[in-house]
Amino acid sequence: MNAAGTFLTSALALCLASALAGVVTPRRARPLVTGVTMACAGAAGASAGVAALAGQTWTAWLPGVLPLAGARLALDPLAGTFVAVTGAVAVCAAIYGIGYTRHGLDGRVAQATPPLFLAAMLLVPVAASVGTLLAAWELMAITSLLLVLAEHARRAAVGEAALWYAVMTHLGFVAILAGLAAFAAGAGGDSFVRLRAAEPSPALSGVVFLATLVGFASKAGIVPLHVWLARAHPEAPSQVSAMMSAAMVNMGVYGIVRVGMDLLHGGPAWWWLLVLAIGALSALFGVLQATVASDLKRLLGYSTTENMGLVLIGVGAAGFLAACGNPVLAGLALAAALLHVVNHSAFKTLLFLSAGSVLRATGTRDLDALGGLRGRMPYTTALFAVGALAASALPPGNGFVSEWLLLQSLIHSLPSSGVTGAVTMPAAVGVIALTAGLGVATFVKAFGVGFLARPRTREAGRAAESPPVMLGGMALAAACCAGLALAPTAVLPALSRTVATLLPGSGAVGGEVTLRLTSTAGTMSPLLLAAALVIAVVGALGTVRTLARRRARRPARLWDCGAGPMSPRMEYTATSFAQPLQRVFDNVLAPESDLDVTPAKESAYIVESVQFRARVHDRVERRLYDPVLAAAASIGRRATRLADGSVHRYLAYGFYALTGMLIVLAVVW
Numbered sequence: 001m002n003a004a005g006t007f008l009t010s011a012l013a014l015c016l017a018s019a020l021a022g023v024v025t026p027r028r029a030r031p032l033v034t035g036v037t038m039a040c041a042g043a044a045g046a047s048a049g050v051a052a053l054a055g056q057t058w059t060a061w062l063p064g065v066l067p068l069a070g071a072r073l074a075l076d077p078l079a080g081t082f083v084a085v086t087g088a089v090a091v092c093a094a095i096y097g098i099g100y101t102r103h104g105l106d107g108r109v110a111q112a113t114p115p116l117f118l119a120a121m122l123l124v125p126v127a128a129s130v131g132t133l134l135a136a137w138e139l140m141a142i143t144s145l146l147l148v149l150a151e152h153a154r155r156a157a158v159g160e161a162a163l164w165y166a167v168m169t170h171l172g173f174v175a176i177l178a179g180l181a182a183f184a185a186g187a188g189g190d191s192f193v194r195l196r197a198a199e200p201s202p203a204l205s206g207v208v209f210l211a212t213l214v215g216f217a218s219k220a221g222i223v224p225l226h227v228w229l230a231r232a233h234p235e236a237p238s239q240v241s242a243m244m245s246a247a248m249v250n251m252g253v254y255g256i257v258r259v260g261m262d263l264l265h266g267g268p269a270w271w272w273l274l275v276l277a278i279g280a281l282s283a284l285f286g287v288l289q290a291t292v293a294s295d296l297k298r299l300l301g302y303s304t305t306e307n308m309g310l311v312l313i314g315v316g317a318a319g320f321l322a323a324c325g326n327p328v329l330a331g332l333a334l335a336a337a338l339l340h341v342v343n344h345s346a347f348k349t350l351l352f353l354s355a356g357s358v359l360r361a362t363g364t365r366d367l368d369a370l371g372g373l374r375g376r377m378p379y380t381t382a383l384f385a386v387g388a389l390a391a392s393a394l395p396p397g398n399g400f401v402s403e404w405l406l407l408q409s410l411i412h413s414l415p416s417s418g419v420t421g422a423v424t425m426p427a428a429v430g431v432i433a434l435t436a437g438l439g440v441a442t443f444v445k446a447f448g449v450g451f452l453a454r455p456r457t458r459e460a461g462r463a464a465e466s467p468p469v470m471l472g473g474m475a476l477a478a479a480c481c482a483g484l485a486l487a488p489t490a491v492l493p494a495l496s497r498t499v500a501t502l503l504p505g506s507g508a509v510g511g512e513v514t515l516r517l518t519s520t521a522g523t524m525s526p527l528l529l530a531a532a533l534v535i536a537v538v539g540a541l542g543t544v545r546t547l548a549r550r551r552a553r554r555p556a557r558l559w560d561c562g563a564g565p566m567s568p569r570m571e572y573t574a575t576s577f578a579q580p581l582q583r584v585f586d587n588v589l590a591p592e593s594d595l596d597v598t599p600a601k602e603s604a605y606i607v608e609s610v611q612f613r614a615r616v617h618d619r620v621e622r623r624l625y626d627p628v629l630a631a632a633a634s635i636g637r638r639a640t641r642l643a644d645g646s647v648h649r650y651l652a653y654g655f656y657a658l659t660g661m662l663i664v665l666a667v668v669w
Contacts, residue, residue: 004075005058007048008126011087014041015119022112034111035098038118042094045087045122052080053494059128066131072191074128077498078262081338082125082254085345088480089247090118096353096473097239099466100360105237110150117143117243124251130180130190137176137251141169144248147240148232161231168228172218176255179211183263195263205264209271212259220252220308221301223282224620229305230289234297234365238356239473241297245304245352246345253311253341257334260319261502269323273424276316280431282309285620287438291445292582292589292616294574296355296365299446300348303391306435307344311337313428314406317413320424322503326416331499333409338495340402343484347390347399350477354384357470358450361463367446367574372455376463381451383474388443390481393436398484407432441581449574456568575614582616591616 001009018037025033052058052075063070075083094114101110120140127133145166152158184190187198200208214225221229229249233241256275260267286305293299314337321330357380358373359365374381390397410425410432417425455461465471484491582591594613600606642649 002051002056002058004048004051004056004080005060007044007051008058008073008075008083008122011041011044011048011122012119014038014044015115015122017041018115019112019119022115023108025111027106030108030111031098031101031106034115035094035101038097038115039091039094041115041118042087042090045090045118046084047087048075049080049082049084049087050494053077053084053497055497066135069129069131069190071132071135072128073123073126073132074192075126077494077501078254078258079125081341081495081498082250083122085250085342086118086121086125086247089243089345089349090121092349092353092473092477092480093239093242094473095476096242096356096470097237099468099470100237100239100356104154105150109146110237113143113146113150114240114243117147117240121243121247121251125254128192130184130195134173134177134180137173140248140251141173144240144244145169147244148236150237150240151235155235157231158235161228161235165228165232168218168225172215172225174215175211175218176215179208179215179259182211183208192263196265200264202268205267206271209260209264209267213256213275216252216255216259217278217312218252219255220249220312221282221305222252222278222308222312223285223305224624226282226286226305227618227621227625230298230301230618233301233304233352234295238297238352238359241300241356242349242352245301246349249304249308250341250345253308253315253337256312257315257502261322261334266319266322269320269420272316272319272323273420274316275312276320276424276428279309279312279314279316280428282306283313283431283435284309287435287442288585288589289616289618290442291438292578292591294367294578296358296367296370296446296450297352298365299367299442300351300355303351303439303442304344304348306439307340307348307391310403310406310432310435311340311344313337313432314340314409317406317410317425317428318503320421321409321413321417324417324421326413327503329409329413329416331496331503333406333413334499334503335492335495336402336406336409338498339405339488339491340399342491342495343390343398343402343481346477346480346484347387347397350383350387350474350481351391353470353474353477354380354387357466357474358384358463360466360470362457362459364457364459367449369457370450370455370460371453371568371571372460373451373463376461377451377465379471380466380474383471383478384451385447386478386481388447390485392440392443394440396485398481398488401485401488403432403436438581441578445574445577449572449577453571454568456571456573588619589616590619590622 014037018034018041021037022030022034055077056075057077058073058075060073061070062073065071097114105111117140120136120143123136124133124140127136145162148162148165149158152162180190182204183195183198183200186200186204187194189195218225218228229245233245236244260271260275283306286302286307286309290299290302290306293302314333318330318334318337321327321333355365357377358370361373361377361380362370364370386397390399393399393403407429410429413421413425455463466474582589592615594611596611596613597607598609598611600608642653
């Protein structure tokens with residue numbers, strides 16, 4: 001067994017040991033023991049992924065683990081990319097969770113489930129057969145559902161979010177099951193080796209791709225299958241939200257790439273135009289919803305939909321360009337998409353962990369009720385700022401590198417992508433540019449309203465900094481963001497190996513990507529070195545100045561233009577900050593507002609109070625899901641008449657069902 005296999009098996013064994021420790025360890029020591037063991041498991045998983053990216057492959061067949069064909073595992077560069085990302089996210093979340101879970105989340109189920117969740121996410125990319133993939137996928141769904149329900153006794157919204165998540169994830173599972181089962185039936189076996197060697201008809205290939213696309217897109221939170229994401233991620237514990245948003249949703253992208261580019265060998269151009277279209281729709285819809293959201297974790301959830309949409313734009317462009325006979329640019333687009341998966345996982349882990357620190361300190365996720373956290377939570381403020389800079393896709397944040405590379409691949413594809421590409425690629429460039437601008441506004445709102453100015457509530461005014469162990473998990477995620485921003489070319493050669501396995505015609509893609517990126521954003525880039533030097537000098541001077549003036553500081557009243565002392569009611573809120581953008585996109589967002597004016601008892605002309613409420617609902621949910629749910633509820637109410645307690649009627653149901661089944665069997669045979 002090589003290093004990749006050793007690290008992977010060690011990671012899975014440590015996950016089981018951590019889950020066992022969560023059951024048998026005493027309550028007081030349980031978070032520490034399970035957290036440390038799970039962090040070691042994540043580190044081993046990340047090492048396995050890095051070894052696979054370095055060129056080491058590993059396969060295994062375990063005949064007694066699953067019925068029929070057993071379990072088949074294979075660690076190749078594509079699987080290694082997602083295994084490495086998942087392991088790194090788990091390390092940060094596990095360290096952070098040691099401190100976070102000491103406050104009511106130290107029960108046996110809450111402690112034993114996260115390691116099993118990590119094991120499932122490590123198994124999904126390395127599954128080498130349909131049966132193994134489906135088993136690991138279902139384990140991932142069940143464990144994540146249990147984690148979403150961890151705080152159901154505290155808030156009623158948790159149960160509703162878990163119900164949405166359970167229904168959507170299992171509908172997606174059914175779609176994946178149907179598509180892969182049809183594929184395996186046509187190939188004569190369920191191993192990926194057999195599927196790659198199969199030559200399905202174009203009709204069967206299209207059915208398999210569309211069915212699996214629906215299932216995997218649901219897990220990735222792609223519109224219109226995203227409705228569970230903005231509900232489940234805010235209600236889950238914060239370290240679980242980080243694992244779901246920075247690792248689990250990546251499995252949807254992995255599934256699309258594995259089935260479409262690997263098992264089905266690319267397919268026609270219209271497959272990937274469809275992927276590009278739903279990616280663009282998701283990016284725009286997600287960032288618009290994030291722009292107007294006032295719930296901090298809900299904002300981050302919609303940001304995940306946006307970034308997964310950007311990733312699918314890259315994947316769709318890669319598949320389309322490969323179908324058009326341009327493998328080099330296809331490889332560049334796919335490398336950009338995979339790099340954005342890595343970057344998004346880094347900054348989204350940091351942002352969700354920082355949001356959890358805010359929630360722990362203040363008891364609220366409402367940005368309109370926060371403010372003034374800079375002085376009370378300085379380290380959390382600085383770490384959230386790093387994540388917000390990265391998520392805004394501004395230099396020198398790591399999100400800028402992958403989005404810039406994605407733009408380069410789309411722009412350079414115009415001369416060689418034909419008429420269809422000449423129409424779709426500029427539109428995709430416009431979508432990325434618009435989402436980047438709205439993303440900046442979103443995180444300026446989140447950081448400025450949530451952390452700056454004065455506290456708007458008593459809870460925000462009494463906030464205290466998080467424990468060092470929680471800050472350590474956030475700092476590790478911030479270090480990953482900084483490393484990816486300053487040295488992206490350390491990651492790209494490894495991703496180039498992944499691209500080369502999926503697009504054999506892009507043999508020079510590794511050098512192409514490294515050359516294009518190094519010219520403006522590489523390790524020795526003058527731009528990044530100058531930016532890093534300026535940041536370091538300014539930071540050092542600011543620190544020295546702050547320390548020198550600390551004793552000389554004294555409170556002073558600011559000039560208030562004669563209007564009296566400023567109050568928190570005079571500050572911008574998240575709702576008011578987003579109001580101009582909401583008006584611009586009024587027809588898309590369809591906001592609702594209520595104005596209640598209460599007159600005084602003495603006279604109707606004297607106003608006693610005025611209440612204004614503004615809400616922006618998820619329009620896709622309102623237009624698509626609400627009518628379906630209303631129809632299902634109506635059918636359910638009418639169906640109660642069938643169960644009236646009559647034994648004769650129940651016997652008749654059984655007779656008719658049996659007769660119908662016999663008729664069908666007689667016709668078929």
